[in-house]
Amino acid sequence: MKGIRRLAQHLDISIGTVSRALNGRPDVNEETRKRVLAAAKELGYVPNQSGRSLRQGTTNIIGFMMQTGTEITGQGDTFFMSVFDGVQAVFARHKLDLVALLCSSQEDPGDYLRRVVARGFADGVILSATQRHDPRVEFLSERNIPFVTLGRTLTDAGQPWLDLDFEGMAQSSIHRLVAHGHRRIAITRPHDDVNLGYVFVEHCREALAAHGLTLDEDLIFRSTPNEAGGYQIGRDLLALDERPTAIVLINETIAIGFYQALSEAGVRPGRDIAIIGRYSPHAQFLSPSLTCFRLSLRDLGVALAETLLSTMPAFSHHYPHTTANKLWPMELVEGASDALQIHQS
Amino acid sequence: MKGIRRLAQHLDISIGTVSRALNGRPDVNEETRKRVLAAAKELGYVPNQSGRSLRQGTTNIIGFMMQTGTEITGQGDTFFMSVFDGVQAVFARHKLDLVALLCSSQEDPGDYLRRVVARGFADGVILSATQRHDPRVEFLSERNIPFVTLGRTLTDAGQPWLDLDFEGMAQSSIHRLVAHGHRRIAITRPHDDVNLGYVFVEHCREALAAHGLTLDEDLIFRSTPNEAGGYQIGRDLLALDERPTAIVLINETIAIGFYQALSEAGVRPGRDIAIIGRYSPHAQFLSPSLTCFRLSLRDLGVALAETLLSTMPAFSHHYPHTTANKLWPMELVEGASDALQIHQS
């Protein structure tokens, strides 16, 4: 005898009552409820997940999909961990179990999602590191599985999304650099598949145009969004005949390699070139300190979770108003890396 | 009509045959199997996880438990991602779904594991970032859930484990430094809860003793194992009346902050102090380059997965001999940070 039957037998009551007692139903005597709870703890009983979700048609599990390998996500490694923390905090309040669906860099994310989610694994999904054309959003919306994406895609299917405010970052960094006299400004972008590259480039172009400047296509650097990519960008930039006087780094970790490439060539950030980047835990340990855009990852996670819950009927009454389809603001942290000012002659 | 019944109805055969066809049983006509497979693809049928695991008593899910927050794990962020990749590669071959059980830094890991695993969520578990006294191993062994730990604990319950070879690292780094003439050598360790601290300190002590030296207790630096902790260690070290001439950094990311603290004081690694650390993706972008111990995280993941499978009856015949209870070797990558040699007068 196992499971709830064992508990019922031990207490000499029916399994129905045991179940009701454990689930906090009102139609059970408080006295017996106490007995049941005590016995459950004593015998170490925990309801079986499969049985429960088979009956209820719900798993109480939310999947947060991410991918291994910085060369793909382009986010520093602690990035998703921090977001995850925020998501977790919300779901814990609703007794939802959050698991990370970590897709290996060797596997196709679409296949992975199909494999694990199609079989009714999760009640809802949070998608991160979305691609420009992302088959996952199509899949999830076809299957009617509640989901929210961190990052817009071109194939958005009406699902709620949140995204970092790359528009704002583009505008204020370009504006800041131009105000400091820079005219020749380089920018970086990740490889073609990720949407933020397009978004960022276009808004930089616009911001420059607003100042009567044009974006030089040769000054758009493309690389893998990790340290090694940043190093490569540094080398490429230094090899130019006519170097830019400033650069905006779109990804977090590339600043590390970029600094190194400059250092090897005796070029000093903030003195010889102005740099604006993204905050990461390492950024504050670069010298000279990196001027960068920072955001509260934990809050972002909270917003993601609440947005997802607002689309799930069982929870939506808790979250009538959501922060869906919002560009998450980033705050400029002033450092020394963009101290260089150009004085027009 | 849903699920397998719908498929059976559509094909006008019984659900039993459908199930057998999908599961590759021999007692089904090849012709009908093809029809079933085709229809399943057409209708997008995927067997329901709950129903299946309820019947079979097995979930086909393996959980890899990690924790958010570098201040806890002490491992650089890409560390677990890389290990995960290796684990995933093995499990994929056996059609096992691997999910990451990411425990938030706000939650007690023991509670988390109990909550999510006790209800029959996973067939097996990989535990990482084990604590010195880790209630999780007790819990899992009580419940008879197959598991393997990355890192030994004091409460080991006979489960297989793998661990990094901190013994080897201690010996060869101490030996190397002593050979370079160093006598006053500092080491670092994480906070009290993690076992590797004890292991490492003791083996450093022994290695020093083998050279007739004693480990100065004032030269054991303790900190959170992230960049900020490394910075603090640097400040503390510089504040000493009698500075050590060399230091061995046990964690990956602390080198970043440590370098920064030195840099601010005008102390240069490799010239004014010898440093040996652990490899991380950032390490190669420090300058001067960090002499560090490196290991193949992916291979470690593969070994972890195979070890776990060897303890699971359904798979053990595939892995009769395992690499369980092995200290995973690390390889020294020579850099410039330990170039300083002391010439005794």
Place this chain on the structure above:
DNA sequence: CATAGTTCCGTAAACGTTTACGGACGCCAA
């Protein structure tokens, strides 16, 4: 006392699979 209402609990069906069992059918040998 009769009736209605309340409180609590037991019964049994249902969720979607897998699989043991047995049966139908065809084939071959005796």
Place this chain on the structure above:
DNA sequence: TTGGCGTCCGTAAACGTTTACGGAACTATG
């Protein structure tokens, strides 16, 4: 023809829950 054997398939039970339904015991009201 009979029996045995192999191939393929249908039937139904089982996995561990939750929950709709109904009923027993008790209380309150007239």
